[in-house]
Amino acid sequence: MKKNMIITIGRQFGSGGREIGMGLSEALGIPFYDKELIVAAAKKSGLSEAMFEHVDEKAANSLLYSLVLGAYTPSNALSGMPPVYMNETLFRIQSDVICDLANEGPCVIVGRCADYILRERDDCINLFVHAPLTHRIERVLDTCDVTKEKVEDLIAKTDKKRANFYNYYTGQKWGEAKNYHISLDSSLLGVDGWVKALAQTL
């Protein structure tokens, strides 16, 4: 396979997709972008990080959601814009940031429809990382501040949010194998095992 690729990673919550991305970034010596995209989008636009944080990986298709977003009043040209358009505008700004970063060279980008945003490029490898629910519950209990009673609900809600966001902006289906070059169950080899296997293959 070609070297010097841009790697995008979609992931179920608690699957370790972010960690596999970080491992690949380290193994291949290329930059890693996850929440870093929010900082970059804020810097590019002059808007606050809080605004991007608020809409991060959320779809803009509910009136209630738009009203909530409307509580954020930016201090520039977006001011006065109906909330639903504001949301779309923030998505476009973040998409531009993703395109700019891809133009700078090989990197790992987690979430945020990067596979779709960069679909015209022929130097992307799109990954989707998932794992059985029992495995994800264990991982989330180990890494997040959540109780045993609430962990399943947190996983279901976060995955639903990610799926809605992806489906809304791409017109494709989140987690459908055909949208990604490789989809993998992280529990099969573990995070380190998959980083090694992918780094050898990529």
Place this chain on the structure above:
Amino acid sequence: MKKNMIITIGRQFGSGGREIGMGLSEALGIPFYDKELIVAAAKKSGLSEAMFEHVDEKAANSLLYSLVLGAYTPSNALSGMPPVYMNETLFRIQSDVICDLANEGPCVIVGRCADYILRERDDCINLFVHAPLTHRIERVLDTCDVTKEKVEDLIAKTDKKRANFYNYYTGQKWGEAKNYHISLDSSLLGVDGWVKALAQTL
């Protein structure tokens, strides 16, 4: 990863999933079952191969389909059974054959819900193979007796049939990444490239 695994392969039509399975069977020195399952099911049941061929990877959920199947009258205990039950019975016979083969040792099994039928075992690796439509059109034109005008229709209909069959018998969604340990775009590395990469990883 554990050695000596049973490998099941779901696949889009024209993706090369069967060929990857054959390659893995050869590389790992384990038996390969695709259409061979029909012969084994016929032998086990005493019914004709034609009967199993007729229902192969087709769902049993349409009245029309059941009526068509009803035209086949077996010469044993299935005779007189309503068509829809006959179809379920043939599926159960084939499922038993798949379980028997898995009990015999490591092997590669293509299609026929084998991932779901063997879901209680912990020695299975479930793969799903897909590829972009343009790539599949080329492959099907090279290997099947079909015209350029009809190839897209053949691909769409075969995939729809496979999806209906899988969704009907498993209650899961064919081609959804989370149902398989690894889903892969065969065009990324090619059949030989994937056989090599998977054989190293498995």
